[in-house]
Amino acid sequence: xxxxxxxxxxxxxxxxxxxxxxxxxxxxxxxxxxxxxxxxxxxxxxxxxxxxxxxxxxxxxxxxxxxxxxxxxxxxxxxxxxxxxxxxxxxxxxxxxxxxxxxxxxxxxxxxxxxxxxxxxxxxxxxxxxxxxxxx
Amino acid sequence: xxxxxxxxxxxxxxxxxxxxxxxxxxxxxxxxxxxxxxxxxxxxxxxxxxxxxxxxxxxxxxxxxxxxxxxxxxxxxxxxxxxxxxxxxxxxxxxxxxxxxxxxxxxxxxxxxxxxxxxxxxxxxxxxxxxxxxxxxxxxxxxxxxxxxxxxxxxxxxxxxxxxxxxxxxxxxxxxxxxxxxxxxxxxxxxxxxxxxxxxxxxxxxxxxxxxxxxxxxxxxxxxxxxxxxxxxxxxxxxxxxxxxxxxxxxxxxxxxxxxxxxxxxxxxxxxxxxxxxxxxxxxxxxxxxxxxxxxxxxxxxxxxxxxxxxxxxxxxxxxxxxxxxxxxxxxxxxxxxxxxxxxxxxxxxxxxxxxx
Ligand SMILES: [Fe+2]
Ligand SMILES: [Fe+2]
Numbered sequence: 468x469x470x471x472x473x474x475x476x477x478x479x480x481x482x483x484x485x486x487x488x489x490x491x492x493x494x495x496x497x498x499x500x501x502x503x504x505x506x507x508x509x510x511x512x513x514x515x516x517x518x519x520x521x522x523x524x525x526x527x528x529x530x531x532x533x534x535x536x537x538x539x540x541x542x543x544x545x546x547x548x549x550x551x552x553x554x555x556x557x558x559x560x561x562x563x564x565x566x567x568x569x570x571x572x573x574x575x576x577x578x579x580x581x582x583x584x585x586x587x588x589x590x591x592x593x594x595x596x597x598x599x600x601x602x603x
Numbered sequence: 604x605x606x607x608x609x610x611x612x613x614x615x616x617x618x619x620x621x622x623x624x625x626x627x628x629x630x631x632x633x634x635x636x637x638x639x640x641x642x643x644x645x646x647x648x649x650x651x652x653x654x655x656x657x658x659x660x661x662x663x664x665x666x667x668x669x670x671x672x673x674x675x676x677x678x679x680x681x682x683x684x685x686x687x688x689x690x691x692x693x694x695x696x697x698x699x700x701x702x703x704x705x706x707x708x709x710x711x712x713x714x715x716x717x718x719x720x721x722x723x724x725x726x727x728x729x730x731x732x733x734x735x736x737x738x739x740x741x742x743x744x745x746x747x748x749x750x751x752x753x754x755x756x757x758x759x760x761x762x763x764x765x766x767x768x769x770x771x772x773x774x775x776x777x778x779x780x781x782x783x784x785x786x787x788x789x790x791x792x793x794x795x796x797x798x799x800x801x802x803x804x805x806x807x808x809x810x811x812x813x814x815x816x817x818x819x820x821x822x823x824x825x826x827x828x829x830x831x832x833x834x835x836x837x838x839x840x841x842x843x844x845x846x847x848x849x850x851x852x853x854x855x856x857x858x859x860x861x862x863x864x865x866x867x868x869x870x871x872x873x874x875x876x877x878x879x880x881x882x883x884x885x886x887x888x889x890x891x892x893x894x895x896x897x898x899x900x901x902x903x904x905x906x907x908x909x910x911x912x913x914x915x916x917x918x919x920x921x922x923x924x925x926x927x928x929x930x931x932x933x934x935x936x937x938x939x940x941x942x943x944x945x946x947x948x949x950x951x952x953x954x955x956x957x958x959x960x
Pocket of ligand 1: 651
């Protein structure tokens, strides 16, 4: 074997090893799962606090007063037609409807951290329920 | 139309509709029309008057109570008295109790009051009792023995924990789904009082008990529950006809346990979902109950209401006044020996909004 070939073999090998390392990182492990779940649950907890009086409310009314454990929020039914909105709406739009009406407060941006946290909490309390998009 | 205009329109329309449908004629009475043992009373509950600041209160809850008072005053025949089923206030503040009483002062007739947890936990009921008197008592009316209990007491250890102040304790109890809450109870002292009170009553006298929480166990997680329910039921067992009417649950429930008929009343403020809709925990609502209609989120008085109750042959029939929904009647069926909804009891007669999930 000449020297040249040796070098290129080493390069190929290191390239292969490098790919293998990258591939390995992609194969997530239980530690990753734990960490991701913890990230998610910290947002659920934030949503729980917002839902139970943490959200700014002009008249002091809070979500849990009418939706204990986020019942009657039916996240599994969205998107769905809402007659008075006159269209098929996403969950965030109904959350904003409740913020503007029972809470007499300002709606949230649909991609705001608070909106995401409220949805994380609402979905978490409803875990295990089959999707029924459109259902009233 | 702006939101405000739409609301005003709905308000006016609903008052007109109410004036158009009242007065209501009585259902047929077992003792015949002229019998002195037949009478009616009205029942209003769970207004949750909420103080914001200064003279500002949550408009929505004010409207619910104002409407119930106005409609009650239109009843014909006029009810013999009115019962208020508890949770007049949201956080038990004097401002809230006073404002609620001011709105209730429009009622024509005597009002008997029941203590709710939202009236109690800030000062252990001091202000409420100062304005309204004792929180447990009894009275007789046209051959029926009425008992009012304070069923929202709890374990002394929880009540007297080292709370920073009374308001901190109130806010814990005011949260329905609080995992750090504590179960309601009548307690030993009141059970002793009840035993003594009932000792003077003959066993064929009809007995009607008013409590805030259900004197039966439905779902502990939301305190649709009274810890010593069985002990209270045992005291009521010797009587032939017993009815328990309770607030707190903000929804229609009814049940029969032995000789005791149970009925809940609607809130004037807001409805609560049925506990069966919470999928992470089991609950025990009576199979007998045909649920109230699920609320339409776009009509703020939906799934709220108040009651007109007629007492005949020692049993009670509840007539539910439900803004924007078909009114309901849950009446005692002599043949079946338990309450039934006069229109919807048959599963084939149920309507889609009665499905809760
Ligand atoms: Fe209540
Ligand atoms: Fe209550």
